Amino acid sequence: xxxTFNFKRFGKYLGYDLKSVWxxxxxxxxxxxxxxxxxxxxxxxxxxxxxxxxxxxxxFSGASPGLASxxxxxxxxSLIFLMFFPSRTYGFVTDKAKGSAWIQMPASRxxxxxxxxxxxxxxxxxxxxxxxxxSDAVICLIDKSCGSSILSEWNSHDLxxxxxxxxxxxxxxxxxxxxxxxxxxxxxxxxxxALIFKKNKVAKTILALFALSLVLSAFLGIFxxxxxxxxxxxxxxxxxxxxxxxxxxxxSLWSSIEFAIVVxxxxxxxxxxxxxxxx
Amino acid sequence: MIEIRNLAFSYGxxxxxxxxxxxxxxxxxxxLLGENGVGKTTLLTLLCGLKKPQxxxxxxxxxxxxxxxxxxxxxQYYIPDEVAPxxxxxxxxxKEKGRFWPGYDHARxxxxxxxxxxxxxKKMNQMSAGQLKKTYISFALATGSKYLFMDEPTxxxxxxxxxxxxxxxxxxxxxxxxxxxxxxxxxxxxxxxxPVIILDRQDVLLNASxxxxxxxxxxxxxxxxREGALFSEPLPGGFLQVLPNVDGEESKVNxxxxxxxxxxxxxxxxxxxxx
Numbered sequence: 001x002x003x004t005f006n007f008k009r010f011g012k013y014l015g016y017d018l019k020s021v022w023x024x025x026x027x028x029x030x031x032x033x034x035x036x037x038x039x040x041x042x043x044x045x046x047x048x049x050x051x052x053x054x055x056x057x058x059x060f061s062g063a064s065p066g067l068a069s070x071x072x073x074x075x076x077x078s079l080i081f082l083m084f085f086p087s088r089t090y091g092f093v094t095d096k097a098k099g100s101a102w103i104q105m106p107a108s109r110x111x112x113x114x115x116x117x118x119x120x121x122x123x124x125x126x127x128x129x130x131x132x133x134x135s136d137a138v139i140c141l142i143d144k145s146c147g148s149s150i151l152s153e154w155n156s157h158d159l160x161x162x163x164x165x166x167x168x169x170x171x172x173x174x175x176x177x178x179x180x181x182x183x184x185x186x187x188x189x190x191x192x193x194a195l196i197f198k199k200n201k202v203a204k205t206i207l208a209l210f211a212l213s214l215v216l217s218a219f220l221g222i223f224x225x226x227x228x229x230x231x232x233x234x235x236x237x238x239x240x241x242x243x244x245x246x247x248x249x250x251x252s253l254w255s256s257i258e259f260a261i262v263v264x265x266x267x268x269x270x271x272x273x274x275x276x277x278x279x
Numbered sequence: 280m281i282e283i284r285n286l287a288f289s290y291g292x293x294x295x296x297x298x299x300x301x302x303x304x305x306x307x308x309x310x311l312l313g314e315n316g317v318g319k320t321t322l323l324t325l326l327c328g329l330k331k332p333q334x335x336x337x338x339x340x341x342x343x344x345x346x347x348x349x350x351x352x353x354x355q356y357y358i359p360d361e362v363a364p365x366x367x368x369x370x371x372x373x374k375e376k377g378r379f380w381p382g383y384d385h386a387r388x389x390x391x392x393x394x395x396x397x398x399x400x401k402k403m404n405q406m407s408a409g410q411l412k413k414t415y416i417s418f419a420l421a422t423g424s425k426y427l428f429m430d431e432p433t434x435x436x437x438x439x440x441x442x443x444x445x446x447x448x449x450x451x452x453x454x455x456x457x458x459x460x461x462x463x464x465x466x467x468x469x470x471x472x473x474p475v476i477i478l479d480r481q482d483v484l485l486n487a488s489x490x491x492x493x494x495x496x497x498x499x500x501x502x503x504x505r506e507g508a509l510f511s512e513p514l515p516g517g518f519l520q521v522l523p524n525v526d527g528e529e530s531k532v533n534x535x536x537x538x539x540x541x542x543x544x545x546x547x548x549x550x551x552x553x554x
Contacts, residue, residue: 001349003348003350016376023366023367098363100359104329104352104355104356104357106349106352107349108349
């Protein structure tokens with residue numbers, strides 16, 4: 001028997017894992033994914049209340065949530081979802097009863113870890129964003145006064161682009177990879193928090209991030225106090241003007257490297273946590 | 280076969296198990312006894328790979344349980360004292376999880392659940408503690424695992440369930456399986472456990488079969504008090520006394536009395552059984 005990785009057993013385990021996640025987290029997932037519908041119904045309900053339950057269409061002009069407010073809500077809801085779902089989905093690993101049962105499942109550590117990473121980093125975020133954007137699109141289709149949907153705006157504009165001077169840097173797939181990388185970064189951080197902390201996983205992860213950023217800032221402060229900043233900045237400007245034709249390439253490369261380092265680093269840490277967890 | 284050699288484990292600076300060496304043979308139902316805090320649960324979790332030995336080794340059929348290999352995991356099952364109430368119907372839970380154990384028999388799971396008078400259609404997070412425990416016991420027995428580790432399995436079970444548990448253990452475990460049951464409720468399991476392991480502070484005080492115990496100790500259920508009894512307890516209409524079996528007489532081993540005897544005469548019992 002291959003005790004490291006067996007594709008057939010992995011497929012069986014992934015199927016089991018996804019079924020369990022769906023059974024236990026579907027309400028959570030659907031609640032967040034249907035926020036556009038909930039928001040629309042809430043706004044329209046209060047508009048109705050405000051107009052004394054008059055069903056005159058002219059009374060509702062301008063009441064429906066516009067693109068700007070929907071994009072703001074989308075950003076906030078997405079961030080909250082990405083912060084909370086890893087601990088809801090795999091936080092049980094640190095629980096004595098559920099964690100013991102999970103360890104005892106006859107699949108290898110690598111299979112369990114791969115399934116966890118695939119589910120958290122790809123499948124659940126993809127399902128959430130698809131369902132969210134779809135429900136937003138349906139609302140916009142039903143009520144034209146909402147304006148265009150987030151999805152259609154995404155397609156027509158580079159939402160994830162970064163402006164450098166007059167030039168807009170676009171990443172492959174209309175910013176898709178940039179967004180995917182950011183999502184994976186956030187999920188990796190909160191998944192590791194879910195695997196390390198036993199209680200208050202999200203709050204403790206945020207506090208740990210805060211503490212880490214303070215430490216990093218202190219180190220950077222010390223670093224910059226020991227070098228000549230003017231010389232450094234001159235060199236950087238000279239390099240930037242030399243590379244002006246390749247700036248898109250460098251920004252893309254730098255963000256890709258950053259995403260990769262963070263996701264792989266946190267992934268390796270998560271692997272060792274999964275490998276050595278004891279109950 | 281499980282071979283334990285010089286096993287040691289501590290929580291921080293508090294040692295729980297210290298240099299334990301013993302063998303657990305196939306086809307036996309071991310009763311793991313000991314006072315609170317002597318490390319019964321720790322030993323079980325070490326045996327099933329939930330903890331890593333800090334010193335020494337455990338080998339189950341030549342494999343280290345902490346490696347958590349699918350080949351070993353598919354031949355063992357551990358029921359902790361507190362089991363997880365998953366939001367799933369018992370039958371669905373068993374069907375979906377059972378696929379990972381090659382020896383799993385769903386018909387056997389249904390049969391054991393029926394024997395326990397447990398509802399297959401009930402969601403496990405809506406079950407009482409006893410019903411939940413019975414579901415896990417049914418599942419564990421249905422996996423056909425060679426190694427079964429049970430931590431206080433009869434805790435939370437009502438009186439009929441305790442008897443059903445004994446029947447199920449005897450009826451549904453493969454002949455070559457090794458079962459290790461940690462318990463304080465020795466009377467619940469008196470007739471099925473053999474051999475008995477008594478853990479003392481950091482050490483194995485006794486690991487002996489019922490036959491060996493009855494060869495070395497005599498359990499007297501008479502009405503007269505006997506001088507030199509290692510342990511004595513008044514019973515309605517007489518006494519239960521434990522004495523060294525100098526005449527080679529046969530008697531029925533009372534595990535609770537054995538435990539109390541071993542607890543009161545640790546050195547003597549250790550010498551007696553380690554000869």
